Structures are given as structure tokens and as C-alpha cells.
Amino acid sequence: MDEKELLIFQKGNNSTHTNFIPKLDIEIEKLENIIPRNLLRDDIPIPDVSEVEIVRHYIKLSRMNYGVDSGIYPLGSCTMKYNPKINEYVARLAEFSQIHPLQEENEGTLQLINAISVLLAEITGMDGFTLQPAAGAHGELVGLLIIKKYFEMKGVKKNKIIVPDSAHGTNPASAKMAGFSIIELQSNQNGEVPLDHLEFAMQQGDVAGIMLTNPNTLGVFDREILKITKIVHKHGGLCYYDGANLNPMLGICRPRDMGFDIVHLNLHKTFSTPHGGGGPGSGPVGVIKELIPFLPTPCIITTDEGLVCTQDRDHSIGRIKAFWGNFGIIVRAYVYILSLGAEGLKRVGQIAVLNANYLRIQLQKKYYLPYDRICKHEFVLTDKNLPNEVTTEDIAKRILDYGYYAPTIYFPLIVNGAMMVEPTETESKKSLDNFIEAMYKIYDEAFNEPDRLKSAPLNTPVGRLDAVNAARNPILKE
Ligand SMILES: Cc1ncc(COP(=O)(O)O)c(C=O)c1O
Incomplete structure (x- = not known):
């Protein structure tokens, strides 16, 4: 048929x-x-x-929805920024969107993939990139498989990875999937890696290295970063940089210059593809020269006939995704980087940090800030000082009534009642001020009308759900 x-x-x-x-x-x-x-x-x-x-x-349904095109979306660790429409337009051009997957190996496509690899290498300081991974966590898995193979080739038994407790949750999960066991390091009072504990852990001898989310999930930059990578290298380990939150570092500092050997980026956050609902994503992995032979195949090489795709890579961990990854996201990222240029990217980083710190200082006047220091792209508040048993969940639900999306809540796990706020660089001061005003009103309501908060949201198409019951007894039907 x-x-x-x-x-x-x-x-x-x-x-x-x-x-x-x-x-x-x-x-x-x-x-x-x-x-x-x-x-x-x-x-x-x-x-x-x-x-x-x-x-x-459908218009009615679309009005019930909320997205970055509707307003501020301060979801921590997610970099929900406004994505310029030109990127979407270019990615949708028939020449890109209608290519048959096998045709992705044509010269133009290879050129684009090669060109963005060079740009990402410049942005991170790395020597080689693979664009195959389909998400940040997938990039982590690739990076850890590379670390594993590297030590196997050297004939050295190293089967443990250090992961600080301020890391993104996917870090220990990816390390476990790659066959490592995890040594969790407890952060110190500044939210940073304690150097003496790191030194002690590395002395065990069978530790392959460290996986560091930086800035970490508290939104802070580890000021001892150079010492951290030095300690790990001194003991023969490799340093993995979770660069999913590269937004505040763009054009300002580079993982390689901090001493890292491997990095993954989230193109679907930092480089202008909207994300949510679990995908699709793109988590390219960059490595130093010594690790290039381990990158996934196929890879692109330059020959007299131009760019060609080859399986020829000495110690490759093999193919990890069909074709070249999520190509549309790669196109969007390429347009984004080219249209902003080096100066534009730097400004992204600067404004992301400025916006987050402006919001932090204003919200700190009412809400408790457990790690009281300059942040990068995000910061974490809690419900600690709120009266009448008002909780983080109540705040997050009530902010929906004011027409905003909620911060990430109850994450990172190392902070009780966490509210993780990431405004991103694409919000204007006016938009930040409106959000602050709403958060102040909610704070007052916690004193004067706590019952309103506890039953919020009151103005949304769907009211407060029984989240526990929904998770335990999901009704999976249309
Ligand atoms: C720091 C960090 N690492 C890793 C990830 C995982 O990325 P993904 O959801 O694409 O797998 C995220 C998610 O945004 C993240 O914030």
C-alpha cells in the first residue's frame, strides 16, 4: 500500500x-x-x-497559555529568555527545514555545523566540539563516557566522580549512567566547593575527576575555580564543566581558561531556542585537544575536496545520536551568535548578571536570601521569614494570579523552601519592577490575607491542583 x-x-x-x-x-x-x-x-x-x-x-486555548512571549518567565536554571524571531525564521527556511535527514551531510549543512563548532570553541576556549547530543543531560553523558574511555585507554582504573551538592540534578544521574559512582561534596557556607574536602576526596586515587555546575544552582560563581581544577589535575583527574547556564559568562570568561577539559552547553537555553516540556534540546560538548580523538563519530574534517564527514576517529565513543543532533536548534544558535557578534554576546552576559542582581537586591528587602552575595544569572530566596505558615508553594501559585510565571521552587535541594529566580537579560527594568511590585504585594498578603495565598491561584483557568495525588495516581487519558 x-x-x-x-x-x-x-x-x-x-x-x-x-x-x-x-x-x-x-x-x-x-x-x-x-x-x-x-x-x-x-x-x-x-x-x-x-x-x-x-x-x-485555538485562539481561546492560546490565551490560556503562558510563555516568554507573554511576559517575564523567571524560572531558575532554565534561562527562559525572549528568543528573537529572526532565528526562528531562518531555521524554518525550506532549505534548512525540508532537508531529508540523510541530506544533512551535504556541503552546506556541514559548513554550518563546522562554522558553529568553531564559534562555540571560541566562546568556551575548547579545541573541538560535537553537536550530536540532544539535550544538556545527554551532553553530560557524552562527556562522562569520554572521561571513562580516556582512562580505559590509559589503563588506569578510575570509577568515581566528584559532584558537589550544589550541582544540577542531572550531573550525578549522568555520571551514574556512564558507570561511575558518585562522591558528593557538601558546599561550604558560601555555596562553594570546600577545597580541603576536594583534596581529601581526590587522594583516594580512583577518582576520575569533578563535574562542576558553574555558576552553580545557587546562582553563584565558585571563586576558587582555578584552585579546584588545579587540585583535580594534580591528582590525575579531569574537570567537567556543566555549562548549561553559560548565559551570564558569555564573552566574559571561558571554561577552558578556568582549567576545564570538557564542557557541555545548552543551545536551547543560552543560544536562543525556546524550551520546555522536556525538549527538544541540543547539548553540544566541547573538549581540549587531547580528548578530540574520543568525540562521537561521524565528525567533519577538511580535505582538498572541502568538508567531508568521516567515521575516522581513533578512540571515539561512537555515534550517540542519529544524524547531526537537533539541526533546527543548531541553525537558531548559529543565527543568534552571528547576529549578536562578540560584543553582543558579552552584553548578554553583563545584562543577565545586572538584571539578576537588581532583582536580588529588591526582593531581598522582603524575602530571605540564604546566600547573601553577588549572584550571576539567578539567586535563591526562601519562605523562611514569612508569617502564617505561608509557604514557597503559596507564593509560586499566587504569582500566577498576578499574570507571571513562577520561579523554580524547592530546588536546589540544599536550600529549604527554595525559590530560584532567573530574570534573564531580555527583561527591561520596567518589566523587572512590575514583577518586584507583584512580589511585594504577595509579601503583604502573607501578613494580611494568608488564606488568599493558600488557595491561590484564583484567576487562572485551572485552580490549585492536588500535585501529590496527581503524581501518585496520574490519570493518563485524553
Ligand atoms: C545546570 C544545568 N545542567 C544540566 C541541565 C540539563 O539540561 P537538559 O534539560 O537539556 O537535559 C540543566 C537544565 O536546564 C541545567 O540547568
């Missing part, structure tokens, strides 16, 4: 507003050769509605 046959639908009378059931003009036996019987529906109850009804239906 060909595709055309599959698409032949016999449409009933659609002039009324009753449901109609389109019939597939194919014998069911024939269909069963292609699609398993248990996946076939007996009917498709598509409602018979007019164009205007369908337009109004």
Missing part, C-alpha cells in the same frame, strides 16, 4: 454540526500489515465544526 492510498479518506456530510466519522478507504487487513492491530482505532471521532469555530477554539 502506498502513502496515497493511506491518505484517501471518505468524508461524510459535514454541513451539520454533528460529529462525523471519516472512513478510511482501505481494507483493515491491509492496514494491519503496516500498523499493529492494537494501535489501530476503529473510528476517528473528529468534530464537524466550521472554520470560525476552530479558529476561536
